[in-house]
Amino acid sequence: MATQPVTGVPGARIEISGVTKRFLTPSGEVFTAIKDVDFEVEPGQFCAVVGPTGCGKSTTLSLVSGLDRPSEGEVRVAGRPVDGIAEGVSYMFQADALLPWKTVLGNVALGPSFRGVRRKEAETAARDWLRRVGLAGFEDRHPHQLSGGMRKRVGMAAALINEPRILLMDEPFGALDVQTKAIMQNELIGLWEQLRPSVLFITHDLEEAIALADRVVVMTSGPGSVKAVFDIDLPRPRGAIQDIRFQPEFLELHRQIWESLREEVERTYARTAGVAA
Amino acid sequence: MTQNVGAYAIPATEQKSSANPGRRIARVRRAKVLAAQLLLAVLIIGSWQLLTTWKVLDPFFYGQPSGIVKQLKDYFTQGDQATEFGSYWSQIFTTLREAVFGFVCGTVGGIVVGVGLGVSPFMAKVIGPYIKIFNAIPRIVLGSIFLVAFGLGQTPKILLSSVLVFFVVFFNAFQGVREVDRNVLNNARVLGASKLRIVKDVTLPSALTWIIASLHTAFGFAIIGAIVGEMLGAQSGLGLVITTAQNQFNPDGVFASMFVIAAITLVVEFLLTRLERRLLSWRPPSPTEAAAI
Numbered sequence: 001m002a003t004q005p006v007t008g009v010p011g012a013r014i015e016i017s018g019v020t021k022r023f024l025t026p027s028g029e030v031f032t033a034i035k036d037v038d039f040e041v042e043p044g045q046f047c048a049v050v051g052p053t054g055c056g057k058s059t060t061l062s063l064v065s066g067l068d069r070p071s072e073g074e075v076r077v078a079g080r081p082v083d084g085i086a087e088g089v090s091y092m093f094q095a096d097a098l099l100p101w102k103t104v105l106g107n108v109a110l111g112p113s114f115r116g117v118r119r120k121e122a123e124t125a126a127r128d129w130l131r132r133v134g135l136a137g138f139e140d141r142h143p144h145q146l147s148g149g150m151r152k153r154v155g156m157a158a159a160l161i162n163e164p165r166i167l168l169m170d171e172p173f174g175a176l177d178v179q180t181k182a183i184m185q186n187e188l189i190g191l192w193e194q195l196r197p198s199v200l201f202i203t204h205d206l207e208e209a210i211a212l213a214d215r216v217v218v219m220t221s222g223p224g225s226v227k228a229v230f231d232i233d234l235p236r237p238r239g240a241i242q243d244i245r246f247q248p249e250f251l252e253l254h255r256q257i258w259e260s261l262r263e264e265v266e267r268t269y270a271r272t273a274g275v276a277a
Numbered sequence: 278m279t280q281n282v283g284a285y286a287i288p289a290t291e292q293k294s295s296a297n298p299g300r301r302i303a304r305v306r307r308a309k310v311l312a313a314q315l316l317l318a319v320l321i322i323g324s325w326q327l328l329t330t331w332k333v334l335d336p337f338f339y340g341q342p343s344g345i346v347k348q349l350k351d352y353f354t355q356g357d358q359a360t361e362f363g364s365y366w367s368q369i370f371t372t373l374r375e376a377v378f379g380f381v382c383g384t385v386g387g388i389v390v391g392v393g394l395g396v397s398p399f400m401a402k403v404i405g406p407y408i409k410i411f412n413a414i415p416r417i418v419l420g421s422i423f424l425v426a427f428g429l430g431q432t433p434k435i436l437l438s439s440v441l442v443f444f445v446v447f448f449n450a451f452q453g454v455r456e457v458d459r460n461v462l463n464n465a466r467v468l469g470a471s472k473l474r475i476v477k478d479v480t481l482p483s484a485l486t487w488i489i490a491s492l493h494t495a496f497g498f499a500i501i502g503a504i505v506g507e508m509l510g511a512q513s514g515l516g517l518v519i520t521t522a523q524n525q526f527n528p529d530g531v532f533a534s535m536f537v538i539a540a541i542t543l544v545v546e547f548l549l550t551r552l553e554r555r556l557l558s559w560r561p562p563s564p565t566e567a568a569a570i
Contacts, residue, residue, distance in 0.1 A: 097460045097464035101485075111468045114471075142559045142561075
């Protein structure tokens with residue numbers, strides 16, 4: 001892919017301070033999803049969040065996006081507290097969030113169109129973005145006619161077309177096969193290096209987290225809180241994701257973080273196994 | 278990128294030799310099904326005709342295919358003398374007009390109320406039980422009330438039709454709205470969509486699959502509403518023709534009108550299927566569609 005001029009607004013700082021989120025179950029019981037979560041993402045930083053299943057990673061994301069509000073504490077984006085849907089945020093989910101009745105072009109053009117950009121201009125921008133994710137020529141297809149990896153590319157174009165200051169990714173590549181996943185990771189890093197939004201990236205895959213991120217946040221099992229924060233000082237550009245995994249620095253970081261994560265994973269496992277028994 | 282989507286490069290010679298037998302097998306298979314279908318029809322109508330001719334079944338009660346055909350011929354050739362209430366065509370138009378009006382009113386009402394309630398969880402909870410109660414009432418009985426209130430004209434039939442249609446469409450629209458993918462909704466919100474744009478671009482198209490599926494059943498109900506309304510009391514319409522035939526102990530007349538109604542429903546069904554294909558053309562072709570009746 002040819003290097004594009006950096007057009008995006010620079011990424012925004014995300015500050016999560018003392019955030020607790022409680023939900024009321026339909027029967028009236030209080031369920032605490034996350035408790036006293038504290039961490040920061042620097043402007044333009046790629047931050048990965050790892051943790052056992054059900055530790056409130058997704059809850060944290062929805063608080064940053066403004067889809068949900070914290071019960072206690074505060075989330076600040078670019079110095080301003082989040083209340084309601086934050087400007088300049090894009091979301092990518094594990095499941096496709098594409099509209100099946102719209103063409104690929106229509107799906108990518110949704111972002112600008114929702115913001116009141118005229119149809120013609122929105123479509124021009126969408127065409128440009130489809131070219132950037134390598135899907136030129138597929139504008140008139142419907143999502144069901146594409147492979148999983150191609151749908152992810154459409155999702156990426158749709159998320160990035162608004163040139164967000166913050167990109168929230170909730171296990172975006174979780175459902176892909178290993179090869180496709182590696183390709184998509186490389187493309188994501190390529191696009192991120194052009195636009196430099198701040199990224200909050202949730203994953204189960206520790207290797208993915210270390211290979212992609214500048215900072216890895218380890219969360220405890222539920223109610224989730226921050227257990228440790230690791231800064232990944234592997235130099236950039238890091239090259240192919242598949243190769244970096246064998247570097248000694250990578251392996252050392254992996255060992256350290258896994259040490260921290262394993263306890264939580266084992267505790268969660270013991271708890272769920274206990275329920276099952 | 279070297280992704281081929283559905284593009285197969287078969288050499289021309291191979292294509293010729295491999296495509297033809299496949300096509301022939303498919304054609305033979307289709308012909309076999311068609312032949313069996315025709316045979317079945319001949320068998321059923323033939324045995325009906327024979328059994329009534331041999332008086333195994335009494336034609337006084339069960340009618341007779343030849344009698345029904347003769348009755349249909351009379352209905353359609355005798356002009357204004359065909360029924361006591363004018364030409365048979367005018368009876369068809371009366372019923373059709375009532376059914377179509379009822380269908381349109383019920384559908385629009387069902388979509389508006391269904392989508393409205395589906396979008397607001399609070400209202401859905403409040404109104405939910407009342408809708409269930411109203412649905413449990415045998416609504417066809419409302420025909421009597423409409424008749425008393427609005428007389429013998431077309432209004433009570435249209436009302437009865439719309440009430441029957443409304444519930445079918447309403448339940449599907451309501452369910453369709455609630456089935457909208459959470460991720461898609463959240464994504465649209467984060468991308469900056471207003472409430473109105475979400476309904477227009479996400480909720481409605483998503484519920485459309487459900488709504489359109491309900492229209493097939495709904496038109497059947499529209500016809501039933503119109504006919505039952507006419508049977509309860511009317512000055513014209515197919516329902517009235519049927520009750521008259523019944524009172525004259527003329528089963529052939531009842532069956533003849535019944536088949537005419539069936540034919541009308543089939544034509545509308547065909548048009549609805551065309552509409553469905555058009556509106557839902559984005560859907561992946563379903564493997565069961567060929568097998569569907």
